[in-house]
Amino acid sequence: MVVQLLLIRHAEPDNARSGSGLPVDPPLTDGGRRQADRLPDALAPYRITRLFSSPQRRAAQTAEPVAAARRLAVEEVEDLAEYDYGLDHYFTIETAKTAASDAYERIRAGLLPEFVDAELFRTRVLRGLDHVVASCEHPDTAAVFVHGGVINVVLEHLLDLPRPLTFPIEYTSVTRILVSRSGARRVASVNETGHVRDTLRV
Template identity: 45%
Template sequence: MTQLLLVRHAEPLAATAEPGAAGADPAISARGEEQADRFAKWLAGAPDRDGVAEIVTSTMRRARESAAPAVRLLGAPEPAAVEDLCEFDAGRASYRPVHLRDDADEDWQAIRAGVFPAYVDGPAFTARVLAALDAIAARQDPRATAVVVCHAGVINTYVAAILGIERPLTFPLHHTSVTRVLVSRSGTRRVSSVNETQHLAGMV
């Protein structure tokens, strides 16, 4: 079976959109850089490292920067950046990381309750996430591993669809945590693990 390693990006900074930009696109923080380095070292030493056929990211800066240490350490080609793997908040004028969120914020309340904020078209987001991740799995050789560095909403939505869970944002995911999905040649998906954090000892 093909394995998808779905990796949430490292901790980002707060950001507001630059003039003329489509939305806020934060870099990762110093803590995020350590998380990304730890993930890279873990992946380089993992038993299935030799099976890694491709590293893919969303087009968002926090995902691309999170993947960079693993790309360097594995000597992998430049990752494909896939717009359909972007988070549901892409295009918003500002971004605040989880630890800076205001509990009174209605969007944050919705996310904590496991549902999309009101501004999100849930069915459309779900459809594009499933199509993007299924396409990545479909182009791999059987038994290959694709590493996909993306976002908590993307990973949660995919896992929820596979498991038949109505709440699309069910699982808390740590930054650079790993969620494994196995995909058969017929396209059958199976969730193998959620939110692995063995490389983050002392940081979670």
């Protein structure tokens, strides 16, 4: 028996800039909420027993429809926050193309933005994932609502990839990780998007 982790990227969020230097934490757009509302049906085949989320609003709000449908509480895991956690601005990748072109080009090249300490970020995320695994029992299935960068560094670690941002992880996509009793972890699928394919920008 294995522990199955469903790493789910948040739905589409708003852009945000504080203008005062204070951290921003944007909510989902109306379209993002519609994407999140599809998750209960999309995840119906899975016997989900645990829910976890990044502390950021866009991840927590994506978890809400599943939490309501399953009548499960969501455990916040701060270590699973995105690399932009605590910044005074947030741009979707579409907006970053013009508003933060240097960061956009690095992301497109598979690299983290220059302001990110890649090793610290990777260490934090993997620690957060270890916490999730340690909190589960075999054969639990846990839905873990996180971010594209978080999912990518997990995949970088498990697949021994040369770059931290290899995959274009889509909104509300599902990436499955299996954890054996011995602790060995393997990737079962990456970026499943059939439930929201019609909502994604090509």
